[in-house]
Amino acid sequence: MAxxxxxxxxxxxxxxxxxxxxxxxxxxxxxxxxxGEIPGFVHLYIGEEAVGVxxxxxxxxxxxxxxxxxxHGHCIAKGLDPKYMMAELYxxxxxxxxGKGGSMHIADVDAGMLGANGIVGAGPPMATGAALxxxxxxxDQVAVGFxxxxxxxxGQVHEAINLASTWDLPAIxxxxxxxxxxxxxxEKQHNLENLSDTAQAYDIPGVTVDGMDITAVAEAVAExxxxxxxxxxxxxxxxxxxxxxxxxxxxxxxxxxxxxxxRWREQDPIESFKDRLIERGELTQEEFDDLRAEIEASIDDAxxxxxxxxxxxxxxxxxxxxxxxxxxxxxxxxxxxxxxGANGGDHR
Amino acid sequence: xxxxxELEQETETMTVREAIxxxxxxxxxxxxxxYVMGEDVGLFGGVLEVTSGLYEEFGEERVxxxxxxxxxxxxxxxxxxxxxxxxxxxxxxxxxxxxxMEQIMNQxxxxxxxxxxxxxxxxxxxTTEGGGMGAASQHSGTVxxxxxxxxxxxxVAPGTAASAKGLTKAAIRSDDPVFxxxxxxxxxxxxxxxxxxxxxxxxxxxAVEREGEDVTVVATQRLVGESLGVADSLxxxxxxxxxxxxxxxxxxxxxxxxxxxxxxxxxxxxxxPLSYGTHAEIIARVQEEAFFSLDAPIQRVGTPDTHMPFSPxxxxxxxxxxxxxxxxxxxxA
Ligand SMILES: Cc1ncc(C[n+]2csc(CCOP(=O)(O)OP(=O)(O)O)c2C)c(N)n1
Numbered sequence: 001m002a003x004x005x006x007x008x009x010x011x012x013x014x015x016x017x018x019x020x021x022x023x024x025x026x027x028x029x030x031x032x033x034x035x036g037e038i039p040g041f042v043h044l045y046i047g048e049e050a051v052g053v054x055x056x057x058x059x060x061x062x063x064x065x066x067x068x069x070x071x072h073g074h075c076i077a078k079g080l081d082p083k084y085m086m087a088e089l090y091x092x093x094x095x096x097x098x099g100k101g102g103s104m105h106i107a108d109v110d111a112g113m114l115g116a117n118g119i120v121g122a123g124p125p126m127a128t129g130a131a132l133x134x135x136x137x138x139x140d141q142v143a144v145g146f147x148x149x150x151x152x153x154x155g156q157v158h159e160a161i162n163l164a165s166t167w168d169l170p171a172i173x174x175x176x177x178x179x180x181x182x183x184x185x186x187e188k189q190h191n192l193e194n195l196s197d198t199a200q201a202y203d204i205p206g207v208t209v210d211g212m213d214i215t216a217v218a219e220a221v222a223e224x225x226x227x228x229x230x231x232x233x234x235x236x237x238x239x240x241x242x243x244x245x246x247x248x249x250x251x252x253x254x255x256x257x258x259x260x261x262x263r264w265r266e267q268d269p270i271e272s273f274k275d276r277l278i279e280r281g282e283l284t285q286e287e288f289d290d291l292r293a294e295i296e297a298s299i300d301d302a303x304x305x306x307x308x309x310x311x312x313x314x315x316x317x318x319x320x321x322x323x324x325x326x327x328x329x330x331x332x333x334x335x336x337x338x339x340x341g342a343n344g345g346d347h348r
Numbered sequence: 349x350x351x352x353x354e355l356e357q358e359t360e361t362m363t364v365r366e367a368i369x370x371x372x373x374x375x376x377x378x379x380x381x382x383y384v385m386g387e388d389v390g391l392f393g394g395v396l397e398v399t400s401g402l403y404e405e406f407g408e409e410r411v412x413x414x415x416x417x418x419x420x421x422x423x424x425x426x427x428x429x430x431x432x433x434x435x436x437x438x439x440x441x442x443x444x445x446x447x448x449m450e451q452i453m454n455q456x457x458x459x460x461x462x463x464x465x466x467x468x469x470x471x472x473x474x475t476t477e478g479g480g481m482g483a484a485s486q487h488s489g490t491v492x493x494x495x496x497x498x499x500x501x502x503x504v505a506p507g508t509a510a511s512a513k514g515l516t517k518a519a520i521r522s523d524d525p526v527f528x529x530x531x532x533x534x535x536x537x538x539x540x541x542x543x544x545x546x547x548x549x550x551x552x553x554x555a556v557e558r559e560g561e562d563v564t565v566v567a568t569q570r571l572v573g574e575s576l577g578v579a580d581s582l583x584x585x586x587x588x589x590x591x592x593x594x595x596x597x598x599x600x601x602x603x604x605x606x607x608x609x610x611x612x613x614x615x616x617x618x619x620x621p622l623s624y625g626t627h628a629e630i631i632a633r634v635q636e637e638a639f640f641s642l643d644a645p646i647q648r649v650g651t652p653d654t655h656m657p658f659s660p661x662x663x664x665x666x667x668x669x670x671x672x673x674x675x676x677x678x679x680x681a
Pocket of ligand 1: 068069070118119120121147149150152153169176178179180181182247387416420444447549
């Protein structure tokens with residue numbers, strides 16, 4: 001069963017909803033970070049919504065994705081609940097990772113979401129691994145590894161794609177070329193016009209599509225998925241896109257000018273898709289405004305939930321290291337909490 | 349040498365970040381063969397802003413941005429060092445050492461030895477460590493034990509602004525691979541820093557940051573400052589000596605042993621995980637050389653064997669701090 005089928009009017013509306021949800025979520029995450037409510041780093045997906053949603057539109061709900069440090073959009077595209085995502089951003093016990101992961105590490109394996117990832121290039125090997133399980137157990141699924149243009153330079157990415165190709169695994173590698181790796185433009189990291197040209201080295205198809213156009217992304221991924229399920233191995237899809245915000249919140253962006261950002265904003269993936277739906281008579285501007293208002297309200301609820309729900313118990317800091325917990329942890333934890341002399345004892 | 353003696357030179361107050369930057373700038377000026385490379389060290393100025401301004405000053409050849417290819421540039425730096433230049437690599441977060449470990453452990457560490465001493469490897473790797481920023485476990489690791497453990501690599505970890513500058517410069521001038529572990533929570537901490545362009549902290553020389561009679565605290569990085577604060581607050585009750593080893597490998601065993609011979613009590617405070625680590629090495633050396641001087645069990649302060657959690661209260665829970673140092677002192681004093 002598809003998550004939502006962009007070939008149908010309902011599916012298209014769902015796609016629009018998810019894109020708007022990502023934007024609203026990330027705008028609010030940015031505001032809450034600026035207010036000092038969210039610790040750590042926050043990397044927003046604003047501007048890139050068509051890539052995550054277009055990809056997930058062509059996946060079934062039990063397909064896997066492995067994400068990047070810019071993972072909020074992938075989570076929402078895959079169907080994760082903004083409420084528990086926001087709680088995770090706040091470090092609360094009700095968050096997807098019980099407050100242990102934060103923005104960069106949101107995961108929900110049951111939902112097929114193998115984790116955002118703080119390590120650039122670490123997602124593709126996870127996707128190759130998921131595809132290996134699928135292939136090994138003859139399951140009818142695929143696995144998508146998302147990666148940035150910067151991540152294409154990582155050694156482990158090369159190894160992962162080569163492995164998936166050699167073993168004909170049902171994997172898809174979606175390169176989100178947003179033109180920057182932190183503050184370094186893609187031209188300073190690669191000597192290629194199209195990053196999808198790297199696919200040639202693995203003898204797999206590589207296509208470059210307009211990542212501001214959700215249908216272009218969805219079509220390319222749908223085709224890749226057909227190949228994968230037919231046992232023909234992986235595909236690389238490069239989506240040319242752009243992030244409107246800095247690399248992370250607080251980035252002063254000395255590496256680019258406002259004009260460039262403005263140029264990309266003119267091709268906004270949400271605006272253009274909405275306009276197309278209106279043209280086709282599937283949506284009115286009023287309906288869209290209502291939809292957005294409804295979504296923004298739900299994000300406000302998510303923030304409120306995140307603010308009000310509790311932090312984890314302190315003992316959680318020592319839990320989940322292993323399935324069978326060794327005694328050292330308890331011992332050290334007692335010393336760390338300075339409530340007992342487990343280490344050294346009462347020798348006096 | 350005591351930290352005091354070093355500061356009898358002419359000094360200026362600056363942050364740890366500025367001290368490192370000044371050290372880099374001086375070495376870039378002093379030696380044409382020195383250059384800085386890493387992710388976003390150039391135009392962007394480094395994610396933790398240590399290199400900011402250097403790109404404008406020295407140009408993109410000498411402050412060069414790399415792709416996000418740690419194994420690639422760590423290996424390239426090794427090859428470059430073996431062939432006549434002196435690269436200074438910035439590895440954004442020490443956690444990313446994982447992706448470049450092959451080049452570090454099998455190439456950089458072994459080359460001088462396996463080539464029969466016929467290659468010199470004047471490579472410096474600067475990297476950040478530690479929790480406290482809510483950055484979760486893939487950006488908060490304290491891994492200096494790994495490097496200190498590999499024969500062939502040197503590891504230093506400054507706890508003050510002065511030693512941050514002095515160690516950075518000594519590392520760059522060294523003909524061996526040296527890793528400089530910068531705790532990111534002390535970049536804003538300021539202190540007196542010698543301005544002499546030839547001021548360096550010799551690798552393998554500890555600093556007695558505070559003299560005391562009853563308990564020796566060997567503390568590293570952020571915990572140096574925290575331990576000094578605890579020592580001050582216990583003044584009158586317990587006289588605490590605080591030693592910053594500064595250099596983890598080579599380690600100045602003599603200074604530590606001498607201190608323990610005087611105080612008879614030892615606390616080792618280091619942010620790395622407790623098991624099989626930096627603490628164990630320091631303690632082993634003290635047991636070997638000063639066992640009969642000990643009047644009480646040695647205490648360790650560190651991160652329990654868990655990962656740095658994201659959630660702020662959990663992070664504070666596992667992150668060793670002044671309260672842990674105080675509790676450790678109180679258990680034995
Ligand atoms: C192994 C590793 N190296 C460096 C980093 C620091 N870092 C985080 S995101 C990033 C840029 C990634 O660029 P890209 O892959 O293009 O993704 P984008 O940020 O553009 O989405 C870098 C260098 C990291 N997290 N992991």
